Amino acid sequence: MNLKKANFEEKVSAVPTEVSGAEAVVKCLLEEGVETIYGYPGGAIMPVYDKLFKYRDQLHHVLTRHEQGATHAAQGYARVTGKVGVAIATSGPGATNLLTGIADAHIDSTPMVCITGQVGSKLLGTDAFQEVDIVGMCTPVTKWNYQVTKASEIPEVLAKAFYIARSGRPGPVLVDITKDAQFENLEFSYQKCSGIRSYKPVPDVNLLQVERAACAIDEAKRPLIVFGQGVILGGAEELLKKVVEKSGIPASWTILGLSALPTDHPLNVGMVGMHGNYAPNLLTNECDVLIAIGMRFDDRVTGKLESYAKQAKVIHFEIDPSEINKNVIADIPVLGDVKQTLQLLLELLKPNRHDTWHNRFKELYEVEYEKVIRNHLHSTKRELKMGEVIDEINACSHGDAVVISDVGQHQMMTCRYARFNSTRSNLTSGGLGTMGFALPAAIGAKMGDPSREVVALIGDGGFQMTIQELATIFQTGAAVKIVVLNNGFLGMVRQWQQLFFDKRYASTEMVNPDFTSIAKGYHLKTNKVSDRTSLRGAVQEMMASKEPYFLEVMVEKEENVFPMVPTGASVSEIRLE
Amino acid sequence: MMENRNFTVSIYTENNLGLLSRIASVFLKRHINIESITASKSEVDEVMRFTVIVKVSEDQVKKVIGQLEKQIEIIKAFYHTDEDLFSQETALYKVQPLMQDFSIQDFIKETNARIVKVSPDYFVIEKTGKRQETDDLYEKLKPYGLMQFVRSGTIAVSTTEMPITGILEKFNTTNQ
Numbered sequence: 001m002n003l004k005k006a007n008f009e010e011k012v013s014a015v016p017t018e019v020s021g022a023e024a025v026v027k028c029l030l031e032e033g034v035e036t037i038y039g040y041p042g043g044a045i046m047p048v049y050d051k052l053f054k055y056r057d058q059l060h061h062v063l064t065r066h067e068q069g070a071t072h073a074a075q076g077y078a079r080v081t082g083k084v085g086v087a088i089a090t091s092g093p094g095a096t097n098l099l100t101g102i103a104d105a106h107i108d109s110t111p112m113v114c115i116t117g118q119v120g121s122k123l124l125g126t127d128a129f130q131e132v133d134i135v136g137m138c139t140p141v142t143k144w145n146y147q148v149t150k151a152s153e154i155p156e157v158l159a160k161a162f163y164i165a166r167s168g169r170p171g172p173v174l175v176d177i178t179k180d181a182q183f184e185n186l187e188f189s190y191q192k193c194s195g196i197r198s199y200k201p202v203p204d205v206n207l208l209q210v211e212r213a214a215c216a217i218d219e220a221k222r223p224l225i226v227f228g229q230g231v232i233l234g235g236a237e238e239l240l241k242k243v244v245e246k247s248g249i250p251a252s253w254t255i256l257g258l259s260a261l262p263t264d265h266p267l268n269v270g271m272v273g274m275h276g277n278y279a280p281n282l283l284t285n286e287c288d289v290l291i292a293i294g295m296r297f298d299d300r301v302t303g304k305l306e307s308y309a310k311q312a313k314v315i316h317f318e319i320d321p322s323e324i325n326k327n328v329i330a331d332i333p334v335l336g337d338v339k340q341t342l343q344l345l346l347e348l349l350k351p352n353r354h355d356t357w358h359n360r361f362k363e364l365y366e367v368e369y370e371k372v373i374r375n376h377l378h379s380t381k382r383e384l385k386m387g388e389v390i391d392e393i394n395a396c397s398h399g400d401a402v403v404i405s406d407v408g409q410h411q412m413m414t415c416r417y418a419r420f421n422s423t424r425s426n427l428t429s430g431g432l433g434t435m436g437f438a439l440p441a442a443i444g445a446k447m448g449d450p451s452r453e454v455v456a457l458i459g460d461g462g463f464q465m466t467i468q469e470l471a472t473i474f475q476t477g478a479a480v481k482i483v484v485l486n487n488g489f490l491g492m493v494r495q496w497q498q499l500f501f502d503k504r505y506a507s508t509e510m511v512n513p514d515f516t517s518i519a520k521g522y523h524l525k526t527n528k529v530s531d532r533t534s535l536r537g538a539v540q541e542m543m544a545s546k547e548p549y550f551l552e553v554m555v556e557k558e559e560n561v562f563p564m565v566p567t568g569a570s571v572s573e574i575r576l577e
Numbered sequence: 578m579m580e581n582r583n584f585t586v587s588i589y590t591e592n593n594l595g596l597l598s599r600i601a602s603v604f605l606k607r608h609i610n611i612e613s614i615t616a617s618k619s620e621v622d623e624v625m626r627f628t629v630i631v632k633v634s635e636d637q638v639k640k641v642i643g644q645l646e647k648q649i650e651i652i653k654a655f656y657h658t659d660e661d662l663f664s665q666e667t668a669l670y671k672v673q674p675l676m677q678d679f680s681i682q683d684f685i686k687e688t689n690a691r692i693v694k695v696s697p698d699y700f701v702i703e704k705t706g707k708r709q710e711t712d713d714l715y716e717k718l719k720p721y722g723l724m725q726f727v728r729s730g731t732i733a734v735s736t737t738e739m740p741i742t743g744i745l746e747k748f749n750t751t752n753q
Contacts, residue, residue, distance in 0.1 A: 004749060005591060005623075135595060140602040144649040147594070164649055197748035198591055198652040322643030 005198075006160060008191035016189040021151030022047035022182040025115065026055045028158040031190040034086055036060045036077060036447050038070035038440075042090025043130060045117030047182035062447070062476055065468035067094050069440035071101020072466070075110045076444030079427045080402060080452075082235070084111040084165045085444065091117045092130030095176070096137065100434055102172045103141040107431030108256060109233060111170035113161045121149040121178040135176050143171030151184035155191070163193035168201025169320045170233060203321055205336035207344065212332050213291075213315045214348035220289035222357045223249045224280065224312075226272055226301075229256035229430075230294015230319060234338040237261070237423045240293065243346050248353040250361050252280035254295050256430040259420040263399060269361045273301040274565045275412040278372075278574060279364035281565060284309050285572040286360075293317040294338050297327040298431065307570035317341050371576040372562050377417065383556035384532060386413040386485050392536055393455055393483070394419045396543035401453040402427065402445050406438035406462035409491035412561045414457050425452075436465030442480040443472055453481070453543065460486040460512050470522040473548045481542050482524075484515055484552045487559065495560045519550035530554035579634035583612070584656045585664065585733050586638065588627040589619060589741045591650040600627060600651075603644045609633055613666075613730030621741050624652065630731050653744055657735050664733035668711035669693075670702040670718050671725035681721060688714050699724055 019027065025048050029037065039061060041049045052061050064070040067089040074085030085105075089098050095116040105112045119128040135147045144164045146157050154177070161173040217223055231240050237260045244251045244261065250269040251261055261268050270277030272284065281303075284290065290312040295301070302308040305327060316323075316330035317338055324333040334341050376387030390413060393401070399421040405414035405428045420426060427445055429437040442456035463484050473480060494508040516526040525547060529538045535553070542549045565574045590596050597616065604611055612630040619626035631638065638656045645654040670690075674697065685692065685702060688710065694701035704714050711728055 136598055139595065139599050140606055145595070195748065196649065197745055199649045320647065322640070322647045324643075326640060326643070 005196070006193060007195040008156070008159060009194050010191070016187040018185050019188045020047065020051070020182065021154050021177065021184050021186060023051045023054070024151065024154040024186055024188050025158065025177065025182070026051045026059060027188060028155055028190060029086065030055070030058055031192070032084070032158070032162045034059065034084070036062060037086040037088055038062045038064050038073040038077075038444065039088030040064060040067050040070060040090070040094060042094045042117065044091035044119055044179050045088065045094070045115075047179065048088065048115070048117065048177075062443070062472065064440060064443075065471050066466065067097035068100050068436065069466050069469045069472065071098050071105065071112070071114065072434075072437050072440035073444035073472075074112050075101060075105055076404065076427055076441030077448040078110050078112055078444070079441070080424050080445040080448035082424065084113055084162055086113050086115070088115045089117070090130065091119055091134070092132050094130075095132055095134035098174075099138060099141065102138055102174065104429050104432040104434045104437065105172040106141045106143070108429065109170050109229065110172065111165040112172040113158075113165050114172060114174045116174065116176045117182070118147065118176045118178045120180040122180070124178070134174065138174050141172070142174050145174040145176070147176040147178070148181050149178050151181045151186040154181070154186065155188060159191060159193040160196065163196070164199070202319060202337045203335040205340050205344065206334075209332060209334045210341055210344045211348060213334050214345055216289050216313055216315060216332060217247060217249070217291065218350050218352065222287045223247070223289040223291060223354065224283060224287035225249050225251040225291045225293060226254065226280070226284075226295055227251060227257045227260060227293040228254040228295025230317070230338055231257060231260040232423055234294060234319065236294075236338040236342050239339065239342040239346060241265070243342055243349065246346060246351050247349050248358070249291065250280070250354070250358050252277070254298070254301055254430075255415050255428060257295060258415055258426040260423050262421050263419040267358070270365075271415060272571075273298075274303070275416065275561050275563065277365070277416070278368035278563050278576065279361040281563070281571045281574045282364060283360060285311065285570065287312050289313045289315065291315045291317070292328075293342070294319070296323045299327070302327060303565045303569055303571045303573075307572070368563065368576065376413065381556070384530065384535060384553060385559060386410050386555050387417050388532070388535065389483065389485060389539070389553050389555070390414055390417040390457065392539040393543070396540055397453055397455070401425070401455050402449070404428065404438045404442045404445060404454065404456040406456075406458040407433045407435045408459045408462065409495065409559070409561050410457050410459045410485045435462035438462065439466045439482065440469045440472070442482070443469060443476070443478045446478045446480050447476075455481045455483060457483045457485060459491060460484055460488065460510060460515070461490045463515070467518065470519060470524065474522045474524065477548065479546060479548050481545070482519075482548070482550045483542070484550070485555050486512065486515065486552055487555050487557050488512060489557060491559070492561070494558070498558070498560070499566070515552045516550065524548050524550045526550045526552070528552040528554070579636050581632050581634055583630060583632055583659060584635075584638045585659070585662055585731065586629040586631060586641065586645070586654060586656050587733070587735065587739065588629065588645055588654045589621070589652040589739070590625045590627065591652070592623055592625045593650050596625070596650055597627075599648055600629070600645065603641060603648070604629070604631065607637070607641065609637065609641065615730035615732055617732070619741070621745065624741060628730065628732050653739070653741060655735065655739055657733070661736050662733040663736070664707070664731050665705050666708055666711055666729050666731050667703065667705045668714070668726065668728040670704070670714065670723060671699050672702060672718055673722040673724060674699060681718075684717055690714055
């Protein structure tokens with residue numbers, strides 16, 4: 001038996017030419033259509049950087065100020081464009097600094113290729129200067145990884161890396177290249193990878209399952225849709241909208257599903273999960289059919305699993321077979337690419353309306369509005385609320401901006417109150433909850449789509465985790481709008497300390513520097529507001545700026561995010577205060 | 578909660594560097610102890626087969642299979658209970674020459690063990706069988722002075738088919 005292990009497209013690049021491994025790396029990136037990469041040079045990756053210099057007119061390299069920033073910028077780029085983000089770093093600490101971003105991309109299914117330099121192959125295992133076993137370290141958080149020790153391997157390995165990163169359920173791939181492989185010459189020719197025999201990125205659709213799903217949906221009296229990022233990754237936003245409209249089913253979303261359906265769509269009933277909206281959380285435990293689309297039943301979504309949607313028939317549209325029955329048992333699993341399965345479903349569904357059921361959502365929204373939302377958006381207290389700032393940004397952006405949030409209270413507020421008209425507009429670190437994500441991700445997002453307004457909302461804690469990327473913003477001129485919501489606390493942890501640790505505020509109060517002075521030091525336009533009367537003008541000025549802009553807003557110190565499903569509680573035990 | 582029991586996980590993979598670590602990480606991430614692990618070539622050219630024994634619930638082993646199959650270079654993974662398998666382990670016992678008395682030779686014969694190496698300083702007994710059988714021989718030989726003992730991981734073939742060739746051929750016909 002003679003079986004090929006991977007397939008490559010018919011040769012596209014010209015006659016083989018002899019180049020160094022380092023030059024081959026750059027040529028591979030160009031063959032894959034990469035325009036921008038993020039990275040930081042160092043000893044073991046210098047041959048590649050030398051060739052990046054040679055090709056600087058064709059490939060834009062952005063020097064971040066920390067390798068973690070490079071990964072988050074690559075993620076921001078990938079999330080806005082749908083293309084593979086690329087980050088590059090040297091061996092040792094350069095490589096280990098990538099790990100947080102790689103783990104973030106892994107849990108949030110972001111297509112990313114990381115390239116690291118490695119010590120010469122003869123030095124491997126000798127504890128050489130800046131040697132770490134990065135392949136061993138990143139194995140649990142990469143979709144695939146590989147160590148290249150011969151230049152001749154580079155084209156095939158990078159072709160596979162890009163194919164794996166973007167196909168099926170996307171994810172991060174790391175390719176580690178020894179320094180001698182970068183110097184060595186090879187005959188370069190490039191063929192894109194089109195298949196790997198041990199890897200089936202998209203499972204075959206079982207039409208019978210789609211029919212069973214359509215039947216169950218048609219018969220449902222109280223159906224609820226929960227959609228996630230799978231809809232965005234599968235490019236099925238329009239299909240989702242058509243399914244929602246034809247079936248008349250209220251649609252809720254996970255944090256990463258946000259922006260796949262316009263905020264003001266009449267059937268958009270808000271966010272599920274720990275700080276999601278009241279109605280979709282409560283009614284998860286009253287619906288008769290739960291239609292999960294491209295989401296993975298994260299614990300922050302489900303709360304206590306033993307009492308999650310037990311009354312409902314669960315239909316799960318999913319591309320990754322390992323997600324089926326992982327957390328919630330699916331009565332009707334529908335495997336496949338949502339773009340295929342939702343199309344089939346759409347054709348099968350009968351037009352329907354669920355007005356009485358939908359009215360329940362509206363009634364509960366009113367309850368949430370009175371108890372929570374009014375206070376968040378139209379506070380009469382002296383101190384500013386995070387929600388008001390977000391609402392002012394909405395007023396300026398009209399829902400057209402890319403809004404990036406960091407991690408914590410402001411993140412939950414942003415996802416609750418930011419408004420979106422179009423997809424790929426909400427960027428945040430969902431699964432890993434990586435503080436420091438937003439600032440570098442905003443740089444990547446702006447470069448991915450310079451035509452769009454990019455606003456990063458960041459807490460005073462997370463801002464200081466990747467604050468050095470202000471230098472990247474200054475150097476590149478990436479016109480991002482940075483809003484630091486400063487409450488002088490690690491607010492989310494403080495909220496938990498208040499609610500569950502008897503107000504023992506262990507290491508959550510922050511004595512902060514003067515952020516505007518720091519931003520000024522990076523030559524950014526800055527402003528700072530702490531009162532309601534100047535908020536609107538400050539936000540308008542920021543949004544009107546053609547240049548990068550830093551706005552610090554002093555907000556209420558001890559504001560809490562509600563509603564809240566406490567850890568270990570059922571979604572129906574959601575608290576409004 | 579489903580009861581924990583022994584499952585044999587058979588994993589067919591490409592023969593690539595780092596796969597052992599990737600497989601181990603799937604178990605480690607879920608805090609599952611690997612009771613034994615072996616790697617060898619399989620019935621298919623250039624395809625490796627890992628045999629991993631774990632003591633978990635059926636629910637857990639199903640999820641592990643899903644996570645394993647998700648790994649790019651793993652072609653397919655299966656799990657079986659002891660009833661669906663023919664499994665064996667091999668043990669080697671290095672013993673002192675003074676054990677050359679007849680009573681020992683008798684029970685070596687009785688247990689279907691073999692003396693595979695004889696030298697003036699020691700001799701080596703080999704026993705292939707179930708875990709319990711190699712354990713029994715261990716207990717019998719111990720009083721006579723066991724110089725070294727080693728046992729392989731469990732290797733097992735399933736009573737049902739593991740259709741690897743079909744999967745690989747399908748790739749070749751659908752990706753021409």
